[in-house]
Amino acid sequence: MEYQRKDIDNNTLLNLYKRMLKPRMIEEKMLILLRQGKISKWFSGIGQEAISVGVTSAMTAEEYILPMHRNLGVFTTREIPLHRLFSQWQGKAGGFTKGRDRSFHFGTQEYKIVGMISHLGPQLGVADGIALADVLQNRERITAVFTGEGGTSEGDFHEALNIASVWQLPVLFCIENNGYGLSTPTSEQYNCENLADRGIGYGMESYTIDGNNILDVYSKVGELGQRMRKKPGPVLLEFKTFRMRGHEEASGTKYVPDALMEEWGTMDPIANYESFLKEEGLLDNIKIDLQKAEIESEINEHLQFAFGEHEVDFVESDELSDVYKAFAYTEARSNNAGEKIRLVDAVSQGLRQSMEQHDNLVIMGQDIAGYGGVFKVTEGFVDAFGTSRVRNTPICESGIVAAAMGLSINGMKAVVEMQFADFASSGFNPIVNYLAKSHYRWGEKADVVIRMPCGGDVGAGPFHSQTNEAWFTKTPGLKVAYPAFPFDAKGLLATAINDPNPVLFFEHKGLYRSVYQEVPTGYYTLPFGKAALLKEGHEITIVSYGAGVHWALEILGNHPEIKADLIDLRTLMPLDMTSIYTSIEKTGKLIILQEDSLFGGISSDISALVMENRFEYLDGPIKRVGSLEMPIPFSKRLENGYLPKERFVVALKELLAY
Structure with missing residues (x-):
């Protein structure tokens, strides 16, 4: 092996030797400890x-x-x-x-x-x-x-x-x-x-x-x-x-x-380099022995310290509290007058005002810069913030989610737009294995929001219509928001961006341009984990989120004789079970409506939690209504059969009559 020292000084040459020798000697010690059962695994x-x-x-x-x-x-x-x-x-x-x-x-x-x-x-x-x-x-x-x-x-x-x-x-x-x-x-x-x-x-x-x-x-x-x-x-x-x-x-x-x-x-890197240093007159057997003795002493001293340390105790509260980085929600109120805008406009406003609030915030996604995104949420953002902070990306969801994590590690905030929520499957690994687990594993935040345009009832077929929140509510370490109204969308998005934890922010495409609401023009926030009670009644509790909330409102409007509490969850993780329990204690009956296919969805967990914690208040079986167990079809007639809207009316009347 030929060594070219170039202009490297003698001290550096010797330091490089010591720096290689140290991990080699540690490894040799670890192999002994592995055989003794004092460590569980070793990658040499x-x-x-x-x-x-x-x-x-x-x-x-x-x-x-x-x-x-x-x-x-x-x-x-x-x-x-x-x-x-x-x-x-x-x-x-x-x-x-x-x-x-x-x-x-x-x-x-x-x-x-x-x-x-x-x-x-x-x-x-x-x-x-x-x-x-x-x-x-x-x-x-x-x-x-x-x-x-x-x-x-x-x-x-x-x-x-x-x-x-x-x-x-x-x-x-x-x-x-x-x-x-x-x-x-x-x-x-x-x-x-x-x-x-x-x-x-x-x-x-x-x-x-x-x-x-x-x-x-x-x-x-x-x-x-x-x-x-x-x-x-x-x-x-x-x-x-x-x-x-x-x-x-x-x-x-x-x-x-x-x-x-x-x-x-x-071709051992240490043995050959040792020979080179000897030829250069910088090293001899005595110096080598002294180096090894010094390193061995350090290893033994630190091993003794580590061996003397107590085993880790399981403290449930400590383990659970470290899943997320602590976040103290701060309410921001807007004193500005409101204007009637669509849900898509509210998302755009919330994102724009968060960019103004946080000069270290970067938005990334496909076609979001000059084009403004396929839903035009970021239209005009390049003029306001430049292409450094509003970044078109290649088509590579996994790489961009990982890059968002890197921005967070290095002191910045990131918002990633999935062009469609369906495409998050291509970025699934870094979401559930990197973003979700980093704080619990080694205390590192994942200051990332992933925007998820989602949902059916728009004739977009199997690859552009999923509402796949259940993929993520199952994963500890992630937060999930799913607003149904413009006011909620703007305030919750601001909170999601303020929160140093990873948030999946679902935005229903079918609601983007069909739902209007009076929304303050200024910056404001809304808390996660607090549902909204949209209607009050004593007969039955209806729980839903996203487009399901609007289906329920329409049905209640067509049936004024039904006196129901209608709860819009707004966020799915954290989930506001307190509001659900309070309502059930009053009505005694519960029906849960979700657009997602039924099995394994959020309604199953709500149902189980109510059965475990409020069973004695129930006057009838809990009903869950969701889409059919199949991919979402394209044809409008087929899609109507897939979605749960009509089945919800039937189930609602059956439970009321129970």
């Missing part, structure tokens, strides 16, 4: 230390790095106290996740490290968002994100590269090509000579680097970083290396040919 980076150490050493302390399992050198080079790492790996409170996640599945703002999730791909898009925040705030910084050669087959990899290239973001995409994705060799993963060649297709610089040569890694990343800070743009780096142990220790390496293992064994 032995043989790959030069990449983590070289990249991290070439970056500044305030620049974010997004590492993976085999990047222990990132954490140690950033000088995280070892006892915190050891506590993390033992699932103790002194770690970074309070025992809620394991190994390297954590992040820390203090050290500007954002940990991975097991789904791998979304972290690449998160790096885009972090870099975008730096660009928008004129900070000359780069962001580095790691993946393995196996992860480059995921769609998120390609989405993230494309976004970074189109937006010219200063992201270093670092591929650790170590020959195997678990046991699958590269020959079965991709059909090109070098993964760096993929950069050509995305219009970005790319390089293949000897990942076992610490000076090649350090020098190249340092050179690229200097340029990228001044002239932002992404770079794809493929580090050729090898994994000397299994994907994780339990898997072993029997699938690796012995000759290949021996060949890479001769």
Whole structure:
């Protein structure tokens, strides 16, 4: 292995050696502890230390790095106290996740490290968002994100590269090509000579680097970083290396040919660099022994500290309170006069006024800039706020949701418009596995609102008509709003944007231009978790939301003899069960109307909660009415049969007569 020291001074040469040696010695200790049952799992980076150490050493302390399992050198080079790492790996409170996640599945703002999730791909898009925040705030910084050669087959990899290239973001995409994705060799993963060649297709610089040569890694990343800070743009780096142990220790390496293992064994990054430093007269056996003794002493001292720490206790209130970041709702009232506007206008007004309230708010979505979005919610926004804050995106929902998370991590707010709520399925992974879980896992907020134009009764067919709120109400960590009126839509959207937690904000397309209401022209907010009582009566309680509220109002208008409490939920998570319980205690009967297909919807949970908590007040069976268990058809006659409006009238009369 040839080393080119270039203009690197002696102290740096020696520091790079010590920085590689430290994670190697920690790993060797962890393998012993794994066999002793003192840690549960280990993903070894032995043989790959030069990449983590070289990249991290070439970056500044305030620049974010997004590492993976085999990047222990990132954490140690950033000088995280070892006892915190050891506590993390033992699932103790002194770690970074309070025992809620394991190994390297954590992040820390203090050290500007954002940990991975097991789904791998979304972290690449998160790096885009972090870099975008730096660009928008004129900070000359780069962001580095790691993946393995196996992860480059995921769609998120390609989405993230494309976004970074189109937006010219200063992201270093670092591929650790170590020959195997678990046991699958590269020959079965991709059909090109070098993964760096993929950069050509995305219009970005790319390089293949000897990942076992610490000076090649350090020098190249340092050179690229200097340029990228001044002239932002992404770079794809493929580090050729090898994994000397299994994907994780339990898997072993029997699938690796012995000759290949021996060949890479001769290219050990530490042993070869040691020889180079000896030749340079900078290192000898005595100095090596002193370095190892110093590191070993540090490891043992910090291990003793971690072993002495108590196991995590389960305190239910603590666990539940950490699912969301604390948010103290502040009421904002508008003293302005009102004007009669449509629901779509109210959403637009609320979004525009939130952009004025928060100069760190960025809106992203397909066709939302000059075109104003397919529903014209953001029409004129570019003139008011510019294309930096109102950003057209490529068609890549997953990458953009992940980028929104990156903006949040780096101190900004994000609103993502799904062109149709149906398309959120393409961004499902980062919504339910990244945004929803981050605060519970490592205390990191997800200051993201995802706008969801939804709903049927408009003849749009199976791919543009779903009301898919139940996908998200099931996931702890997400909030869900679903207004039925312009006044609620504007005030709830403002609150959603103020809230540092992820919010799915459903906007019914069928109501956009059909529902009018007097709405204050100024900025105001409305609280989440507080339903609206639209009508009062003693005979029956009707609970609904979205378009179902208007169907219920129409039916009650046609049947003035029915004396009903009509409750509009407005938000589904948090859910205002108190208002429902209060009404049932008065009426004794409950019917729940939802546009979503019936099974597994929000009505099922409301029904179960009432049965468990107010059974003694019921004078009849709870009725649930929803759409049929089928995709939404296009033909108007078929769609009318699918939707629950007519079935609701029948069920309502049956329950009243019970």
